[in-house]
Amino acid sequence: MSVSVVLGSQWGDEGKGKLVDILAADIDVCARCAGGNNAGHTIVVPVDGVKKTFAFHLLPSGLVNPACTGLIGSGVVVHIPSFFKELEALESQGLNCTGRLFISDRAQLVFDFHQIVDGLKEVELGGKSIGTTRKGIGPAYSGKASRSGLRVHHLFDPETFATKFRTLVEGRFKRYGHFEYDTEGEIKRYRELAERLRPYVVDSVVYIHKAISSGKRVLVEGANALMLDLDYGTYPFVTSSSTAIGGVCTGLGIPPKLIGETIGVVKAYTTRVGGGPFPTEQLNDIGVHLQEVGREYGTTTGRRRRCGWLDLVVLKHSQLINGYDSYNLTKLDILDQLAEIKVAVKYKVDGKELEGFPADLELLSRVEVEYVTLPGWQTSIEKATSYDALPENCKKYIEFIEDFMKVPIKWIGVGPGRESMIIKS
Secondary structure, eight states: OOOHHHHHHHOOOSSSHHHHHHHGGGGGGEOOSSSSSSEEEEEEETTTTTTEEEESSSSSSGGGSTEEEEEETTBBBHHHHHHHHHHHHHTTTHHHHHHHHEEETEEOOOOHHHHHHHHHHHHHGGOOOOOOOOHHHHHHHHHTTTTOOOOGGGGGHHHHHHHHHHHHHHHHHHHHOOOHHHHHHHHHHHHHHHHHHGGGEOHHHHHHHHHTTTTEEEEEOOOGGGOOTTTTSTEEEEEEEEOOHHHHHHHHHGGGGGGEEEEEEESEEEOOOSSSTTBOOSSSSSHHHHHTTTBBTTTTTOOOEEEOEEEHHHHHHHHHHOSEEEEEEEEEEEEGSEEEEEEEEEETTTTOOOOOOOSSSHHTTTTTTEEEEEEOOOOOOOOOGGGGGHHHHHHHHHHHHHHTTTEEEEEEEEESTTTTTEEEE
C-alpha cells in the first residue's frame, strides 16, 4: 500500500502537522482531502540553518519537504485569495513551492460572501453559536450539498461563472438581507485570479492514481478531527465536512483498498475550540495550567482553547470509526509539572455505564465521568531522545493508554521542534 493517512482523533489541534512534517521526509505526495483554511498546522523546522515557524491553513504541511508535492483534493473547499496569501507567506520564509503544488478542478470555491454569511449565521444562533472560524467553510459546504456551489473548473468559463455567481449572491441577499458586497467587482477579481490559478489546477483523480500506480508514496493529511466530523462528532458543534477515514476516500477519489497505515494523532490531554460539549474539561487551575504551559491558542483564530484531561471514551469512539493502526501521542511534556494525572475511562448516566459515545447532547450533558488517577513524573522530558530515557511514571502513562486502547503508540512528542519526537519501537 502506498497511501498512509494521518487523522486527528479528538477535537483537532492535536499536532498533526508536526508528524506530517516528519513523515514527509520519506514521501512524494502530501494530500489534503477535506476542510478548508479553517485548519491550522504549525511546524517548526530549520531552513538554511535557521529555525522557522510555518503556519499552514489550506496548503498541505508536507510542502516543508522541498522534494514533496502538495495536492488539494476535491473534498476541500478553497478560498482562492487565501490560497495565494498563504503561498506567498511560505515562499517569503524561504519555502520554494514552484511546480509542486496542485489543486483539484473539482474543489468547491469559498467566496467572501460565504465568510460574511458565516458571521451572520453565528449571530442568528446567539448564545447557541457553534463557534466557527468564520472562514465561510460551512456556507460553502451548504452550497455544495444543495448543488448550487461553484467549483474550480467553473473559473475557466467566465460567462457561466458570472451568471452562476450573481445568482448565488442574490440568493444570499434574499435570505440574509442586502449586506454590503460588490458582486461585479468580485466577478472581475476572479477573472484575474483564474488565470493566476490555472497552472496549479489538475484532474486530481487522474493525478493521484498516476502517482500511486507509479509507486510514489502518498501521505494524506487530515484536517480538524473525528469529534468534529459532520456525522460522528458532537453534532451540531462540528465542522461541515467528513473528517473521518471515509472523507479520505471521497475527498481524494481513492478506494479503501489503497489505504495502508492509518495513524491517529492524540494529544496527551484534551482540547477543543468553540462551543459544544466537553465532558473532561477542567474549569480550574488544571485547565489554566494546560492552556498556559501548552500554549493553547488557535493557529488559525488565535482563540484560547478549552482544556481538560485525556478522554479515552472519546478515543475509543474515534478508534471504532477510523481504525487506527498506531498513535502519535503529542505534547506529553505539557504534563511534566503535574503531581497526578487523570484519564477518563467511562461515562455513566444514572449509575449505568454507556456502551459508546452518545449522539444525544442532552444525554451527554448528564454523564458522570469516571477517571483513573496516575502519578505524575514531575521532571522535564523535553530533552529525551529515546523511550528508555523517559521517567518510569511517564512510561506507565503511555503504557496505560496502549493497554486500554489495544493500539501501539509509535511516536511520542516531547517538545515543539521537529527533533522533539521519540519513535517507540
